Amino acid sequence: MSLKIDVVRKIYARQGDTPERVLFEGLSLELADGEVCALVGPSGTGKTSLLQMVAGLDEDFTGTIEGRPPDIGYLFQTPRLFPWRTARQNLELVLPGRVERAGELLAEVGLAGSEDVYPQRLSLGMARRVALARALAVEPKLLLLDEPFASLDTATSKGMQDLVSAQLQRSRPTTLLVTHHWHEAAALADRIVVIDGSPARIVENRAVLRPRAAE
Amino acid sequence: MSLKIDVVRKIYARQGDTPERVLFEGLSLELADGEVCALVGPSGTGKTSLLQMVAGLDEDFTGTIEGRPPDIGYLFQTPRLFPWRTARQNLELVLPGRVERAGELLAEVGLAGSEDVYPQRLSLGMARRVALARALAVEPKLLLLDEPFASLDTATSKGMQDLVSAQLQRSRPTTLLVTHHWHEAAALADRIVVIDGSPARIVENRAVLRPRAAE
Amino acid sequence: MRTVDLRSGAGWQGIVSILLFICLWHISALWAGSRLFPGPVSVLSSLLQEIEEGVLPYHLAITLARVALSFVIAMVTGTALGIVLGRFRGLDRWLHPWLIILLNVPAVVIIILTYVWLGLVETALLVAVAANKIPNVAVTLREGARALDKDFAEVAQIYRFRPAVTVREVIIPQLAPYLLAAGRNGLALIWKIVLVVELLGRSNGVGFQLQSYFQLFDVTRIIAYAAAFVLCVLLIELALFAPLERRIERWRR
């Protein structure tokens, strides 16, 4: 089943001194089942907000999101690990009944040896990798990735891209990937959507032609 | 006066389930007055830790930091804005007696119109730009920048680089710049230092040849 | 800002809710039909009578003054102590048992000792109340101080905030929920302790009146005095705590 995003209007109401902000006014996007879509756009246009809406975390807008599966993996823009749980325990929490997977996943994101570290004692890059592992751990049917490779050095970033790529090949989740780097988008996505403006609109929406799409 | 970093040994002690970690063992670096040094290295090697030590926030190591001026600007890896103060008020806090500068700075980082927004209602990229503005606001003699251009789209990132570049030209602070992108390092730094390994050592330390250095 | 205040203020729900409470009270009193459970009407008439005679205003004013003074003393000292203990783990290890002891010594023991040592004077009352309440505030604020975010403290250190600025802009906002909890509980607790202290050694105040009417088992008057104080607290709530609360709500996501 395809994912149909149809936002008629999304407003952040005035609150305290924060002024009102009309974020979207008519924004539609349809993702085929298993399609990987890169979402690109300037800082502050509403990429994260859109992901929250797609994930069902923000229902305060007019419009509809159709075809959202129950299994979602969401890499938030900040790691959001539970600080009172070690890296391993954070993964175990989303892997009930399969806790041995936690160690394997941590090794895959290059954190073998740091399994028992509490999040506040991880470097930011390490914490984001744990969060990435968590998003992939649930083998979701809908994968939302908010800048998965930011704050990582080139080599680590490459490794993570390969990891995500492998998972996309394997379980083919419908994916929305926010990124600021065209090469990341080109490497992973079937389609690139650019949003811009205030209220934000889709200013570009084009397919990526590459081997995988032809498979 | 030059900044002399001389770390004999830095250990994060075992704490709770978190195992002990020997971070540095013999790491020396000297920065000439006004020199801009890019610090590069894989995620989790200790770049942030080194910045904390240089800033004087972490004094729990054997070794010395000499020549640290009192005026420091530090862009932390996370924004660390006070959530109970709007973007503008966050800047005003570090600008006693020059509060009108706050508005100008916000405009310079592209946040005109978002002055009265509380940080938790800013996008991550916006919050990081406010934090960058804060680090530059104090016109420091020592500037520590922990991945200043991460989480920003290409255009905004370019704008911020120009802003930092202008400030470096103008007030010539001694600068340590953590980055994962060689082009950023090349554009701004006089020297690139690469650290790697556990415990981390300087594996590369070379000057960047470019017009500015010749000025 | 004005719209916000109206929207998130106590607003009409608060007033309706109090009216509802009074209605429920009225109905259950009618239903019970006992002189030991007077309804709001007879309480109000007792209240008015006591006001007319000038007794209630006199005793209430005295008690309010005592509560206010003790409240300020206990909150300031307790907060300072709590922050210090929360920040300096070494000191806390030493003082923690003392705090627990002071926290659990029955009010009556403290009251007897202070009255006997300082005499039946106003200072003794203030000391007794403060000694009773300070540890409570300190225990709450200590948890708050421990939960303070190091990240923010480091920002304050780097940008060399003056101590006063650090307290006002960095520490207090983080402690706000703890201060609110300690403040609300504190007001209630201090008022209750003042009552006990008054009945054990003062010749005026609401506590003295309550006990006197207790001996006559005049439940209506007892409730009238309680109601008068509760009314004052509801006003303080409206004037002090509610605006503070709104300030916190302003910046939360």
Add this chain to the structure above:
Amino acid sequence: MRTVDLRSGAGWQGIVSILLFICLWHISALWAGSRLFPGPVSVLSSLLQEIEEGVLPYHLAITLARVALSFVIAMVTGTALGIVLGRFRGLDRWLHPWLIILLNVPAVVIIILTYVWLGLVETALLVAVAANKIPNVAVTLREGARALDKDFAEVAQIYRFRPAVTVREVIIPQLAPYLLAAGRNGLALIWKIVLVVELLGRSNGVGFQLQSYFQLFDVTRIIAYAAAFVLCVLLIELALFAPLERRIERWRR
């Protein structure tokens, strides 16, 4: 883990600190030389005598049982209420005035009413204590619930944690400092209320004994009973609160 427990535990400082307290007490009692300020030696001998006669263990056990039961009731109900009010702003607007009223009704009024209505029985005591303490817990935990991080709640929602898991893994850890504050203050407060409730209408318990000795002005025995309870609390501290506290400290930076 074992090393950590030793390092951050109450440890030797706690014991030394208590000994120091007793020394100071001894010296000031000597210096005062008044029968109204007995030193630790005479208190201890009274204590031993009361234990020998079996009176103190009997009354202390009864009071401890009452305190324990009321504590559990008040903490569970208060926490649940606090979390609900903290999360559902609409409901809070309606119930907040009721909470403030209940918080500020003098203990003695609640006690009288429950005793009169339920008779001088054990249930009345439990109801009176719970009604006195629940609003305090609720007010503290409500602040905690309001400060809950939405970020974590969203993670729990996305990964579809079962409600029990969400409570245990997401909510409780964030509320821990509030729970600790409410717990410590709660224990102390409940004990103090139980004393009052006992002295007004029960025929056993520490409060009842205190009242009897108060009538005789036997300050030594009064302090002996207080000391016995404080000792119990120090043990509870060691066995319950201190380990909880250490668990929090483990993950903080």
Add this chain to the structure above:
Amino acid sequence: AGEMPTIKIGLLRFGTVAWELDTIRHHGLDRKHGIMAAPVEFATNEAAKVALQAGAVDMIVTDWPWVARQRGEGGSFSFMPYSTAVGVLIVPQASRITDVSELRGKRVGVAGGPLDKSWLLLRAFAKRNKGLDLAKEAEPVFGAPPLLNEELARGRIDAVLTYWHYAARLEAAGARPVLTVADMIRGLGVKEEIPMLGYAFREGWASEHPEALKSFIDAAREAKAVLASSEEEWKRLAPVIGVGDDATLDALQSGYRAGIPHRWTGDERRAATRLYDILRDIGGEQLVGQATTVDPGTFWPAVSY
């Protein structure tokens, strides 16, 4: 008039002492004897004791066993009589209890706690005359007097041993007295009328103001005489007493009159000493502390009639 010594008396707002003091002041009996009697109101008996200890008042009304005990522990207080009325054992109108022996297995409300003098005397009385140990064979319910009155009215206890002025209210409402403390004392073989309650004061203060003390006792006895004879006086006092209905006022009036002590000589003092032994035997060390016998100074020697 400015020269007149002032005596501060700690009392309860609605207590019996307040009535007497109001009579003294209303009729100017204190000024007539060259003193000023100043009432200081407290909310509880304990508060008054604290005030006496702290030196905030010169005199309070309490029982002499308390004085004896304090003396045993170094508190040099002394005593002179105020009233022989203390407690009354009272049962509901419909109750079939007519004698102490019928209290076996019953719930008996007791005001003031297990070391209260009335309760100890009742226990001693029951034991000596009926062979009944009330502490074990009845079920005492200790509580605050107003609450106990309520319990009795609701039939949740079978009898109550309470202070006479609380008992008077119950009587006015129809309850029936079974035994007074005066009866108990007689039943224990003490023939003299012993005033259990009296004015307690610091010895040091009394030796400094012997005249004032004497004047006060004279004024107080004159007030008692007024209260013993005049009905009008009680009508006047009604608001001070805090009662509305005549039945209660009547009951209080006769209760008060019955408690007026008429003799205070060596006989009574010696009898009190014997009574103390009885109390000590049943109340134990918890009651008497270190004072195993009555110190002679317990009863202020300069006052007798």
